[in-house]
Structure formats: C-alpha cells, structure tokens
Amino acid sequence: MVTPLGITTQETWDAMLQGKSGVRRITKFDPSSCQTQFGGELPDEFYQWERKHLPKRLFKQTVRTARIMLKAAEEAMQDSGMVSDDLQSDRCAVVMGSSGSSIRSPHDMPEPGAEKFKIIREMVNAISSWVTMKYHLQGPSYTLSAACASGSYAVANGCDLIRWGASDVALVGGVDTLLTENTILRGNFLQVLSRADHPKAMRPFDFKRTGFVPADGGCCLILESEEHVRARNGKVYAFIEGYGTVSEAYNIFLPFPHGKAMARAMASALLQAGIPKEDVGLICANGTATIINDFYETQAIKEVFGEHAYRLLVPAVKSMTGHTVGASGAIAVSVAAMALCTGCVPPTINYEHPDPDCDLNYVPNYMVHAEGLHAAMVNAFGFGGHNCSIVLTK
C-alpha cells in the first residue's frame, strides 16, 4: 500500500490502528484557488523512493499513477516471497483499477523531453503494463475503470481469472492521484468534496460530515489459487469467497435512492460467497462522508443484514487516508484481510457527532480487537453506479 499514511502496508496499517490522519493542507501546488484545500498527500518518502529506485527514463514515460503502482507491486511481490521459480509467467495476470487520473495530472511536472511521450505517459493501461514488464508477467493484463469501485472491480476480476483457470496468480489493485487543481475544482463543482479547512475535514457517518477529501494512493494485492499458494508454502492473509458487482443504471452522479442497489451488491456477494450473513463481523465501508452516500450505505447494510447490522463493525478508513478513488477499494480489501489476519480493526476517525440516520457501530475514533472475526465484507460504490462488494474469510 502507498497511502498518505505511509509508503508500505505496515506503515499504513500501524497508522490506521493508531487512528492517525493522513490529511493535511495541500503543499504540492498552491490550492488557494480551490474551495477544498486539504488533501491526502503521499508522504515525502514516496518521492524520495521513486527518485532513488526508478530509472530516469521512466519519469519521461510515466505519470505518477504508474510509479505509485510500481512501488505497491514491489512491496506485494517482496511480501509474497514469490521468486521466479514459483511463477509460470504466462499464468500470471495483472488487473489494475483506476478512475483515469493518469490523464488529469498536469501538476505532475514532467521531465524535460517528456511531452513527446504524452500518449504512453497518460494511457491508463500503462499502470498494468509497467508491472508486467518489471516482473515479466505474460498472462492477461489491463486496467479497468469503475470510478471509486475500480480497485474492487480489479480484485473481483482477478479472482475470476483464477477461478476460470486462466491464471494461477493475479496482481490486482488500484491507483489514483486526485490532488490536482483541476480535479479539485471540478470536485467542488460536483459538491462532493469537503470544504472544511482542517485535518478533520473528512468525517464519514458523522452528523456534520460535508464530503470527502481527495487523496493520492495505490495498492497492489496478490491473489493466488489455493493450490498454487499451498504448493509454494506461501503466506495467506485471507480467502476471497465471493463478490457482487451490480450497476445502478440510475444516475451518472447520484446513488440509487435508499441504497437499494448497494444492498443488491452486498446480497449478491453473500450469495456468491455462500456464507450466512451472521458470519460477517466486519464491513469495510465505502464511507465517503457525503451526506447521501453514508446514509444510503447505512440503510443498505440494515436491509441486507437486518438485526445483525447492529452487531457489525463498520469502519471507514477513508477518514484517515482521504479518498483515493480507484485505489480505495483495493486498500479496503487489504484492510479487511489484515483485520481478519490480526483481529485488529481500524477506526473511523473524526467521528464526533452521531447521526440518528447513521446508527451502526462505525468503530469511532479508536481501533478495536475483534476476537473470533471470521468473515468480512468490503464495499465500494462509484460514480456512474458501479457497485462492488467483496466477501473475505480468515
């Protein structure tokens, strides 16, 4: 994971468990023309890392999304312990998600001579392509786009490639860079960004929530067939049991009223996973801190889980990272896997004013230990009506 909280999964995870915020006043450009001036910037360590470890020519030929993904993929590969002997390269897929911020990064000051590479710099499939080249992975590879659900859709699709027998291993994830003046100005027009000028600007499920804080981030996970990971005696964080992907077919911007389509995605994921809803103890919420979205997500959880909804832990980690859009679904899947693995559940921070319409346990402000956590769900719902829920088990 590469997030405003840290440039590794462990750094991000530790910061989440401490309830730290990665949101600060934007420094990478002068945000004074924007109504939203706080964001989730990547730590300076990321920029030091990319200058130290990536070839000079890559800076001409990439925008930051590809470089963030290379960092995330490097960590995932190292953590997996996979070596080339473990890999049959044509059986390894790469599926990444992004909302398309690669072509909205004018602040990403290109190297001299980079302009002539504009096409390959900005093509969204480059995010996957550079990963295939670095690790010589020759199975299917592409980048898909489903707005805020892009990362989750990539996980779901990678899962399918393994289930269908097309691949043994899939590198999946998502990445986006939201912190550009253009993106923020347009986000302000859509009324989805918080305009609060303090680090607590993003407060999912809180009564005084005003929208999300844009952020940069990326995440890469490695999916493997059980047979493959057992054969190489690899580390397993969690099992993906199923997912639900539905289209709202309603409005390019607004979610379907009362979370009816969000509920369809969650119910569909439970059905595919084949587990009773009472087994689920954790939902990593979409939790974008917009007034309608958080209300509808709460309604949808109650519709699907009934009385069990009140026993669920429903944290929104975007409260700490800001909204990384195409990365956020993949980050949430990582968080769910880490929670299942460790029994620790990170909080929703900045939660200070309970909303009677949002009355679930959002794990306010402090992490909790969840003994016996067996199954988790991850929600991601995007502009354009792309909904994805994923079920994982320990």
Add this chain to the structure above:
Amino acid sequence: MGRVVSKEERQQIFEDIRQFLADELEVDPAEITEATDVVNDLGGDSVIFLEIVEELRAKYGIQVEVRTIGQLMLRKAISNIGEAVDVLCEVIEKGEELVEAE
C-alpha cells in the same frame, strides 16, 4: 541533398550516441559497443532513436523531418547501435531524399 560522412565523423556519431544512451539509460558507456542491442541489452525502447536524432540535429546539420526518419525506420529495423549509426549517417548523406531513394 546532404553530404558525405567521413570515417572520423562516423566514429564521432557513434561516440555521441553512446554518451546519449549512457546518460539516458544510466549505464556505463564502456558497456556500449556497436553490437549492443538498445532494447534487449540496455532496456531502451524503439523511440529512443528518434530522440537521438533530435539531440544530434544541430551538431550535424540534420534537417530531415522526424516523420521522414520514422518512415525509414519502418523499412529498416534498427536493433543494435552500429545499425543506428549507419542509419544516421544515411540521414545526413541523403537528407529528405532518403525515403524516395529506397
């Protein structure tokens, strides 16, 4: 119409290309010979030759448009640096006529 490239000038073109590639791809110039494959040995790409032309344009008085060189490259695959030097010499010698001359 261009001009004749001398043996010494050809050697200088090779040295210039070697230095450009060493800087751009962060490799030791000593590792680069005329037999070096830009893509497979140095991790470069096919566009780098056009960048070399741009880099050396003023020094060698190259007036040929990039489009013309691109057309030439479609007909003559360049893999190693010796071939790149030969093509650049041809560009200097034939100018805009080099595609028509094919």
